[in-house]
Amino acid sequence: MSEKYNLAAIRKEYTLQDLTLEQTAPEPFTQFQQWLAEALEAKVPEPNAMHLATVSANGRPSGRIVLLKGLTEKGFVFFTNYQSRKGQELASNQWASLTFFWPELERQVRIEGSTELISAQQSDAYFHSRPRGSQIGAWASPQSQQIPGRQVLEENTTRLKEEFGQEQLIPRPPHWGGYCIVPDSIEFWQGRPSRLHDRIVYTKTAENTWQKHRLAP
Numbered sequence: 001m002s003e004k005y006n007l008a009a010i011r012k013e014y015t016l017q018d019l020t021l022e023q024t025a026p027e028p029f030t031q032f033q034q035w036l037a038e039a040l041e042a043k044v045p046e047p048n049a050m051h052l053a054t055v056s057a058n059g060r061p062s063g064r065i066v067l068l069k070g071l072t073e074k075g076f077v078f079f080t081n082y083q084s085r086k087g088q089e090l091a092s093n094q095w096a097s098l099t100f101f102w103p104e105l106e107r108q109v110r111i112e113g114s115t116e117l118i119s120a121q122q123s124d125a126y127f128h129s130r131p132r133g134s135q136i137g138a139w140a141s142p143q144s145q146q147i148p149g150r151q152v153l154e155e156n157t158t159r160l161k162e163e164f165g166q167e168q169l170i171p172r173p174p175h176w177g178g179y180c181i182v183p184d185s186i187e188f189w190q191g192r193p194s195r196l197h198d199r200i201v202y203t204k205t206a207e208n209t210w211q212k213h214r215l216a217p
Helices: 029-043 087-091 120-127 134-142 150-166
Strands: 049-055 060-066 078-082 095-101 108-115 176-190 198-204 210-215
Touching: 029 108, 029 150, 049 087, 049 134, 060 087, 078 120, 095 176, 120 150, 120 176, 176 210
Parallel strands: none
Antiparallel strands: 049 060, 049 095, 078 176, 095 108, 108 176, 176 198, 198 210
């Protein structure tokens, strides 16, 4: 098949930094917070954007970009519609992975673990911190379901704006809330020349502590 662009010739040499076991924190959450802070300071576009991969009950994987909205002592928090494809897949298979990619820093973080719902109180608090339009949007969209056209969303939005008015508190939809990815493996990747990248991975032990070691690129 002919290509307009020579994809095989596209390559970038990574030269900014290195990463050693000695440089990394004893546990991965501290290391992640450090790298996230550096991504924020570098003004990386949407530094909290992460690729979420889930697996269906029959083993079919799917992925999409979601936004990190919280980092707790347990794990990484994001919010979505429980009835969406990812919500249904997480209901049948708790295992998921996250990937952060910060090309401006030549860095990637890969996270694997189990998923659990956060509390209703935590979901309520975040929902009511969102812009009012986003709150209405959570009610208006039957996420991942087939619809005949965009007019369905627009009609739902108009109806809900009239229903809730300008001042009424909008309740959180029962089908919408937060998940926490509780990791058992977190890998930090730093790009290096000649594709000999630095990879430091933390794995959780049976004693609930973290061990770290280097992986070959």
